Amino acid sequence: MSKYLALAIKQAANSQCRYRVGAVLVRGGRVLGGACNKYRNHPIIDFQNASFHAEEVILRRTRRPQGAVVYVARVDSQGRPLLARPCERCQQALAAYGVVRAHYTTATGSASMRIAQPASQGARY
Numbered sequence: 001m002s003k004y005l006a007l008a009i010k011q012a013a014n015s016q017c018r019y020r021v022g023a024v025l026v027r028g029g030r031v032l033g034g035a036c037n038k039y040r041n042h043p044i045i046d047f048q049n050a051s052f053h054a055e056e057v058i059l060r061r062t063r064r065p066q067g068a069v070v071y072v073a074r075v076d077s078q079g080r081p082l083l084a085r086p087c088e089r090c091q092q093a094l095a096a097y098g099v100v101r102a103h104y105t106t107a108t109g110s111a112s113m114r115i116a117q118p119a120s121q122g123a124r125y
């Protein structure tokens, strides 16, 4: 497991959510920041929109994520890694901010995916 995924696992361990997810953004070997998911509404009141996903939190916090790689980890209550593939909403947000690849934990190790960039990307920056 890469040291950045290990950092993402540490971020996930800080989460107060039922699904504990952490993310770390890295570019050129430099860690731009880390975050875990957060409740924004009480899950009893608004289950569908109960949390900010870790990827969304980190995108809000990082000034220039263009060209970065995101490492996403989810852990169970014992701190063991689980599947943390970014959801569709986060994939779109990552693409819009120019993040090019996601590495994520699985129950048996890790996996990685390319983030499809929007066609209009060239004009945005």
Ligand SMILES: [Zn+2]
Pocket (backbone or CB within 6 Å): 053, 055, 086, 087, 088, 089, 090, 091
């Ligand atoms: Zn998500």
